[in-house]
Amino acid sequence: MPAGLVISAPASGVGKTTLTLALARAWRNRGLNVQCFKSGPDYIDPAFHAAATGRASVNVDSWAMDRATIAHLISRGTDADIVLAEGSMGLFDGVAARGVSGTGATADIAEMLGWPVVLVIDPSGQAQTAAAIAAGLRDYRAGVRLAGVVLNRVASPRHEDLVRRALNDAGIAVFGALPRHAEISLPKRHLGLVQAEEQAEIGKLIDEAARFIAEHVDLDAVLRAAATWSPQAASNGLNVTPPGQRIALARDAAFSFVYPHMLEAWRAAGAEISTFSPLADETPDASADVCWLPGGYPELHAGGIAANARFRSGLRAFAERRPVHGECGGYMVLGTALIDADGIRHEMTGLLGLETSFARRRMHLGYRLARLAAPMPGHATGARLRGHEFHYSTIVAQPDTPLAVVHDATGAVIAETGSRRGHATGTFFHLIAEDR
Structure with missing residues (x-):
C-alpha cells in the first residue's frame, strides 16, 4: 500500500514547491513510484509535479469539492509507493466560511486523508522562535498530525544548531536543514511560478534540487514518517459534464x-x-x-x-x-x-x-x-x-x-x-x- 504525506508551511513563499519537487524526484531516482497532488486552486504547480514524477498531478480542494470527489481524485495514487500532497499558503489558511467539505485549507486535506504533515520552516531573522511557530502549528488542530520539519534558508551552522536544539526540546523531528542555494530558485511572475512548459531547463533544475535535498535531508526518515494509506473506493467519479462532445x-x-x-x-x-x-x-x-x-x-x-x-x-x-x-x-x-x-x-x-x-x-x-x-x-x-x-x-x-x-x-x-x-x-x- 502507498504511504502519504502533506508538504506544508506557515506561509507562502517558504519553499513548499521546491521541497515537493525535490523529494519526488529524489525518490523517483531511487526507483519509487511517486504521485503528487496540489491542495487548493493552483493550476501551475501540477505541471511541475508531472515533470518531477512522470505522472499527472491534479488539484484537490476542500472548499469546492465534496469528499467523494476528493477520494476519486486521490485514488490515482493507489499504485504509487509514496504520495505527496503539496499545500497552498499556510497550513491552516482557508476562507472564513466553510465550503463543500472544508474551508480550502491544506489542513482539511491532511485531516481528511489522515496523512502527517512535513512543515517547511524558513527561520530567517529568527532562531528559537521557529520552534514556537512549529509547536503552535502542531497543536492548533487535534486532527492534524505533524511528522516533522525541514528547515530552509538557514544562515549558518550556528544558526541551524540554535533552531535544531529548540525544535528538539519541543519534541519536533528535524528531517534536514537547507542552506541558501540560488541555483534551485524557481522563476516567478505576477500569477505565480513561470510555467513548467516555458522552462526548457526544468528537468535539470529539478535534478539539482533533488541532489541538494538528498545531501541535506534524511530521505529515509521522511519516508518512514509517511502514513500507510488504504484508498477508499471511488464510487461515482467526478460530477462534471463536458461542454460538448x-x-x-x-x-x-x-x-x-x-x-x-x-x-x-x-x-x-x-x-x-x-x-x-x-x-x-x-x-x-x-x-x-x-x-x-x-x-x-x-x-x-x-x-x-x-x-x-x-x-x-x-x-x-x-x-x-x-x-x-x-x-x-x-x-x-x-x-x-x-x-x-x-x-x-x-x-x-x-x-x-x-x-x-x-x-x-x-x-x-x-x-x-x-x-x-x-x-x-x-x-x-x-x-x-x-x-x-x-x-x-x-x-x-x-x-x-x-x-x-x-x-x-x-x-x-x-x-x-x-x-x-x-x-x-x-x-x-x-x-x-x-x-x-
Missing part, C-alpha cells in the same frame, strides 16, 4: 490555466479534445461543437493576439453557430479590447463587450460561487458552480447581459458576473466543480 481547446503560452481534473473528467465522460494555438494564429477545429478558451497570460501576448487576424476572424465565424466560452484570460480575449500594463489598447475578438485594463492594476483573488442566470457550455440555467478567481485586471466595461450571480466565499455579491452575448459566454473565475 468535441471540444476545441485553446492551448499555448497565453492560454494554459486549466485544471487537469477538468480535462480528465471531460475525456472520461466521452468527450474529445482538440487543441489549437491562438498565438500561432490557428483557428478552432471546424469539426468541434464547442470552443473553450482557458485563462493564462493574454496580457503578456496582447499585441500578438491582436495581430493574428486569422485566429480572431476564425473564432468569430465559429461563434456564429456554436458556443464559445472563456475563463479569466480567455474571457478577456473574447472581449472588445485589452489594455496592457503600458496603457496600450489592443483589439480582441469582440464576441463580448468586455474591456479590461492592466494599466490600472488591481488584484482579484478568491473562491467564487456562481448561480447561472443563463446556460453556458456543459451547465444549465440555475446550476451552482464553484471556482476560483485570480487576476490583476480592472474592468473598464462589462456591458453584456450578466451570465451569473456571483458570490465570494463570504457570501457577498461581487461585480464580476461574467457575460453572455449570442453564443459567447465568459467568466472571470476558473471552474473547479459543480455542486451536486
Whole structure:
C-alpha cells in the first residue's frame, strides 16, 4: 500500500514547491513510484509535479469539492509507493466560511486523508522562535498530525544548531536543514511560478534540487514518517459534464490555466479534445461543437493576439453557430479590447463587450460561487458552480447581459458576473466543480 504525506508551511513563499519537487524526484531516482497532488486552486504547480514524477498531478480542494470527489481524485495514487500532497499558503489558511467539505485549507486535506504533515520552516531573522511557530502549528488542530520539519534558508551552522536544539526540546523531528542555494530558485511572475512548459531547463533544475535535498535531508526518515494509506473506493467519479462532445481547446503560452481534473473528467465522460494555438494564429477545429478558451497570460501576448487576424476572424465565424466560452484570460480575449500594463489598447475578438485594463492594476483573488442566470457550455440555467478567481485586471466595461450571480466565499455579491452575448459566454473565475 502507498504511504502519504502533506508538504506544508506557515506561509507562502517558504519553499513548499521546491521541497515537493525535490523529494519526488529524489525518490523517483531511487526507483519509487511517486504521485503528487496540489491542495487548493493552483493550476501551475501540477505541471511541475508531472515533470518531477512522470505522472499527472491534479488539484484537490476542500472548499469546492465534496469528499467523494476528493477520494476519486486521490485514488490515482493507489499504485504509487509514496504520495505527496503539496499545500497552498499556510497550513491552516482557508476562507472564513466553510465550503463543500472544508474551508480550502491544506489542513482539511491532511485531516481528511489522515496523512502527517512535513512543515517547511524558513527561520530567517529568527532562531528559537521557529520552534514556537512549529509547536503552535502542531497543536492548533487535534486532527492534524505533524511528522516533522525541514528547515530552509538557514544562515549558518550556528544558526541551524540554535533552531535544531529548540525544535528538539519541543519534541519536533528535524528531517534536514537547507542552506541558501540560488541555483534551485524557481522563476516567478505576477500569477505565480513561470510555467513548467516555458522552462526548457526544468528537468535539470529539478535534478539539482533533488541532489541538494538528498545531501541535506534524511530521505529515509521522511519516508518512514509517511502514513500507510488504504484508498477508499471511488464510487461515482467526478460530477462534471463536458461542454460538448468535441471540444476545441485553446492551448499555448497565453492560454494554459486549466485544471487537469477538468480535462480528465471531460475525456472520461466521452468527450474529445482538440487543441489549437491562438498565438500561432490557428483557428478552432471546424469539426468541434464547442470552443473553450482557458485563462493564462493574454496580457503578456496582447499585441500578438491582436495581430493574428486569422485566429480572431476564425473564432468569430465559429461563434456564429456554436458556443464559445472563456475563463479569466480567455474571457478577456473574447472581449472588445485589452489594455496592457503600458496603457496600450489592443483589439480582441469582440464576441463580448468586455474591456479590461492592466494599466490600472488591481488584484482579484478568491473562491467564487456562481448561480447561472443563463446556460453556458456543459451547465444549465440555475446550476451552482464553484471556482476560483485570480487576476490583476480592472474592468473598464462589462456591458453584456450578466451570465451569473456571483458570490465570494463570504457570501457577498461581487461585480464580476461574467457575460453572455449570442453564443459567447465568459467568466472571470476558473471552474473547479459543480455542486451536486
